[in-house]
Amino acid sequence: MADPGNQAFQPGSEILADALIPFRFEITWRSLTEPLKPTPPEQATSIVPIPAARGLAISPTSRRPPAYDAEAREWEMVLPRMRRPAAVPLKAAQQRLLLLAAPQFTMALESDRLRRWIGVAGVVLLLAAGAAAYQRLRHGSSPSAESMAVAGKEMGGAGWITEWASDSTGSARGRQISLYRPSVSMSDYRLEFLGRIEHRSLGWVFRATDSKNYYVAKLEAAQPAARALTITHFAVIRGFEGLHIQRTLKLAPGAAGMLRVRLEARGPRFTVYLQNQVVEDWEDDRLKSGGLGFLNEREERGQVQSIQISFPKGGAH
Amino acid sequence: MDNADEKWQWVDEDPIEKLLHPPQSSSAKFRAEGHAQFQRGRFEEAADAFRRALRDNPEHAEALAGLGSCLLHLDAAEEALSCFERLLEAGGCEAALLGMAVALQKLARYEEADRAYRELLEINPDSDEPLANLIALSVARQDAAAVAEYSGRLLRVQPRSKAALQGLAMLAMRNGDRTAATEYYTRLVEVDPDSFEGWANLRHAQQRIA
Numbered sequence: 001m002a003d004p005g006n007q008a009f010q011p012g013s014e015i016l017a018d019a020l021i022p023f024r025f026e027i028t029w030r031s032l033t034e035p036l037k038p039t040p041p042e043q044a045t046s047i048v049p050i051p052a053a054r055g056l057a058i059s060p061t062s063r064r065p066p067a068y069d070a071e072a073r074e075w076e077m078v079l080p081r082m083r084r085p086a087a088v089p090l091k092a093a094q095q096r097l098l099l100l101a102a103p104q105f106t107m108a109l110e111s112d113r114l115r116r117w118i119g120v121a122g123v124v125l126l127l128a129a130g131a132a133a134y135q136r137l138r139h140g141s142s143p144s145a146e147s148m149a150v151a152g153k154e155m156g157g158a159g160w161i162t163e164w165a166s167d168s169t170g171s172a173r174g175r176q177i178s179l180y181r182p183s184v185s186m187s188d189y190r191l192e193f194l195g196r197i198e199h200r201s202l203g204w205v206f207r208a209t210d211s212k213n214y215y216v217a218k219l220e221a222a223q224p225a226a227r228a229l230t231i232t233h234f235a236v237i238r239g240f241e242g243l244h245i246q247r248t249l250k251l252a253p254g255a256a257g258m259l260r261v262r263l264e265a266r267g268p269r270f271t272v273y274l275q276n277q278v279v280e281d282w283e284d285d286r287l288k289s290g291g292l293g294f295l296n297e298r299e300e301r302g303q304v305q306s307i308q309i310s311f312p313k314g315g316a317h
Numbered sequence: 318m319d320n321a322d323e324k325w326q327w328v329d330e331d332p333i334e335k336l337l338h339p340p341q342s343s344s345a346k347f348r349a350e351g352h353a354q355f356q357r358g359r360f361e362e363a364a365d366a367f368r369r370a371l372r373d374n375p376e377h378a379e380a381l382a383g384l385g386s387c388l389l390h391l392d393a394a395e396e397a398l399s400c401f402e403r404l405l406e407a408g409g410c411e412a413a414l415l416g417m418a419v420a421l422q423k424l425a426r427y428e429e430a431d432r433a434y435r436e437l438l439e440i441n442p443d444s445d446e447p448l449a450n451l452i453a454l455s456v457a458r459q460d461a462a463a464v465a466e467y468s469g470r471l472l473r474v475q476p477r478s479k480a481a482l483q484g485l486a487m488l489a490m491r492n493g494d495r496t497a498a499t500e501y502y503t504r505l506v507e508v509d510p511d512s513f514e515g516w517a518n519l520r521h522a523q524q525r526i527a
Contacts, residue, residue, distance in 0.1 A: 020490060020521055021514045023483040025453035029419045031446050032386045032412055033355065169408075237440050240410045243378050286441060 160293070166211040167239035174298030177205050177214065180309060184208075184291035190310040191292045192262040195302050197221045202302030206265055207290035212239040215287060216295060217272055217280070219259060219302075231272060231280050235287070249279055258305065263292075266312070344373035344380070351383050360390040376407040385416045394423040411440060415447065422450060427458050445471060449480040456484070464488055477508045483515075490522065498522045 165175035183189060187207070195202045201220040208214035217233040232246040262273040268285035271278060292309060296302070351366035367384035371377060381404040388397035401416035418433035431454060434447045448471040455463035468484035475481070486501035502519035506512055 021517045023487060023514050025449075025456050025480060025483065027419055027422055027450050027453050028446055029386060029389055029415060031444075032382055032416055234408075240440050241408065242410050243412060244408055 163211050165236070165295075167236045167241060169241040170236060175295055176297075177208060177211065177293055177295045179205070179208055179291045179293035181291065183309060185289060186291070186311065187289035188266045188312050189292060190262060190264045192260075192308040192310070193304050194258050194260055194306050195304045196258055198301045198303045199299070201300040202259065202261070203295045203297070203300065204261070204263065205293045205295050206263060206270070207287035208293060209287065209290040213237055213287060214290060215270070215284070217263065219261070219274070231274070233270075233272075233280065233282070235284060237286055245282070247280060249274065344370045344377065348377070348380050348383065351380070355383060355387060360387040363387045364391065376403070378404060378407050378412070381407060382412045382416065385420075389416070389419055389423065392423070394420045398424070411437060418447065419450065422454050425457075427454055430454055443474045445475050445478065448474065449478065452480045452484045461488055461491065479505065479509050479512075482508065486518065490518070495522045495525050499526060
């Protein structure tokens with residue numbers, strides 16, 4: 001993976017005249033082909049490294065998705081926790097009550113875009129349930145000022161911001177990102193939603209710091225006849241869209257069904273679950289923090305019916 | 318979330334098993350063969366396998382990156398360059414840029430290689446491989462200022478970088494600062510105890526100080 005490279009400054013320079021031995025400077029391209037970093041043994045039940053170019057292939061690290069019971073101890077589920085008995089005292093860090101309003105996708109360029117993401121009834125219901133729980137908490141217990149402030153700030157559906165991607169590829173594709181604003185400064189979280197591919201794909205973004213720096217994952221129904229879905233993920237860093245890493249998933253039947261999607265972001269590791277099964281697991285440490293959201297492109301759109309966002313128990317990072 | 322309309326059902330009972338060992342198309346088989354041959358250092362065989370993989374899917378990023386890497390090993394820099402240009406068109410930005418930069422450097426097209434490396438550093442300023450290759454490139458161009466800049470940057474990212482220590486030691490000797498050179502040589506042989514040049518030059522510098 002290395003070239004003997006250049007000799008240090010050429011004969012005739014003072015270095016050679018000084019009788020020093022010139023160094024060889026290697027030219028390397030290891031990062032083109034090195035496998036992805038394996039998961040530390042304590043996190044994986046079975047590690048099966050797949051030799052592949054970095055950023056080009058998946059290195060699944062766990063044969064089984066972690067059990068939900070075990071996860072429940074580690075993650076703070078946002079909405080269900082809001083229904084806990086008011087008498088139970090909660091630490092401020094465990095009381096981040098984020099009531100999700102529906103993202104506003106108000107693209108007026110094409111008429112069919114007005115119908116985009118119309119399936120937000122679930123979110124509205126969740127919002128209503130969350131508001132009720134919030135009221136219950138507010139009147140029935142004494143949560144900390146911090147948690148109250150967090151909850152109150154997001155009431156009223158102001159949690160989403162939408163903007164056009166400004167990287168060249170995203171811009172050319174008419175990519176629009178709707179970001180859940182309270183997550184923008186965070187790094188570790190879980191996004192779970194029910195969605196449907198309305199046309200070609202259902203996509204979401206994470207660790208989005210601005211319109212030029214974000215990670216994208218998409219489910220695409222490119223071959224409905226073959227009953228196949230593909231999952232694709234890639235990074236946009238400083239406006240450069242990186243390699244698309246794609247894997248075909250076999251699901252049946254057609255694209256009319258609802259998809260239960262979950263993304264977990266923890267440090268450099270990202271795991272995507274589909275219908276409660278791990279379908280993608282990779283590491284990428286370029287974007288350390290940034291928000292969660294959804295994306296649409298000119299020829300691609302999805303529909304989301306309910307959303308849950310959770311942060312690691314013990315405080316969001 | 319519990320009342321999902323579960324129209325999607327998993328075809329496979331164990332999708333993770335399929336994820337680890339997916340049914341392979343002929344293209345996937347050739348790619349797997351290419352990777353296996355590559356790991357064994359059999360670059361011609363690996364290149365042939367990647368070429369066959371590309372017949373089915375001429376824009377497959379993984380196969381293009383694999384083939385390009387093999388060609389660099391085989392000193393077929395012109396062909397590697399064309400391969401990485403195809404990869405860039407296919408969307409493989411960073412891998413393509415690195416491959417192109419290395420191919421251009423091997424072809425002694427230093428200005429273009431320099432530009433490609435700088436683009437990579439724009440994306441990730443702490444990327445060690447472009448920095449190390451830029452040191453080699455700057456040495457080839459006899460650009461002492463650039464050697465100093467990239468060696469310093471690389472050393473901040475990777476304090477045990479052999480390329481950076483070599484670059485800084487070389488510059489220190491060039492500037493007549495044998496004390497600094499001795500320090501860099503000492504660190505170099507700690508990092509790479511088998512460095513013949515490192516030991517010889519350390520001894521040389523120490524003698525000059527004495």
